[in-house]
Amino acid sequence: MGCVDSDRQRDDPSADRLGRKLYFDVRLSADSTVSCATCHDTMRGFTDQRPVSEGIGDQLGRRHAPTTLNAALLTTLFLDGRAADLEEQARLPIINPIEMGHPSKDAAVAAISGMPSTTGCSGPHTAARPISPISDAPSPPSSAP
Numbered sequence: 152m153g154c155v156d157s158d159r160q161r162d163d164p165s166a167d168r169l170g171r172k173l174y175f176d177v178r179l180s181a182d183s184t185v186s187c188a189t190c191h192d193t194m195r196g197f198t199d200q201r202p203v204s205e206g207i208g209d210q211l212g213r214r215h216a217p218t219t220l221n222a223a224l225l226t227t228l229f230l231d232g233r234a235a236d237l238e239e240q241a242r243l244p245i246i247n248p249i250e251m252g253h254p255s256k257d258a259a260v261a262a263i264s265g266m267p268s269t270t271g272c273s274g275p276h277t278a279a280r281p282i283s284p285i286s287d288a289p290s291p292p293s294s295a296p
């Protein structure tokens with residue numbers, strides 16, 4: 152794939168595996184109902200095929216979800232180009248109140264690492280429950296509530 156920007160090319164198989172898991176992980180949303188794949192559905196051409204996307208709590212956004220297929224090849228993202236790169240693009244929906252609704256990046260990290268959030272967010276993701284292992288992430292501390 153010689154045409155891929157070398158900055159974005161991810162030859163690291165463990166990063167690739169982690170990305171695949173996170174794409175389907177509903178814990179990235181504040182109420183654990185929405186993953187990236189909810190709006191960018193692999194069975195629907197990586198879109199939701201809706202006029203506007205629906206995020207947590209049945210909230211409707213203002214735009215439809217474009218396909219994320221080949222997103223690594225795009226140079227500017229979002230319809231208005233406001234995300235500079237794919238990393239920023241992936242971060243924004245997680246902390247968007249309509250889409251995935253985490254109050255902060257730290258709250259999202261806490262949710263997926265199985266640790267209680269320290270940002271005052273008290274959504275169900277902070278409840279003690281078994282967390283499916285993400286092989287490349289640090290394992291949750293055994294003293295977690």
Ligand code: HEC
Binds near residue numbers: 227241
């Ligand atoms: C609630 C629905 C929703 C969720 C959840 C969501 N997205 Fe999106 N996504 C959208 C919408 C709507 C847009 C278009 C927004 C715009 O252009 O302003 C978009 C745009 C994008 C784009 C830009 C595509 C382009 O052609 O510019 C990428 C890449 C993307 N999302 C990846 C992700 C990733 C990764 C996640 C998970 C961390 C995610 N999205 C979660 C609805 C969603």
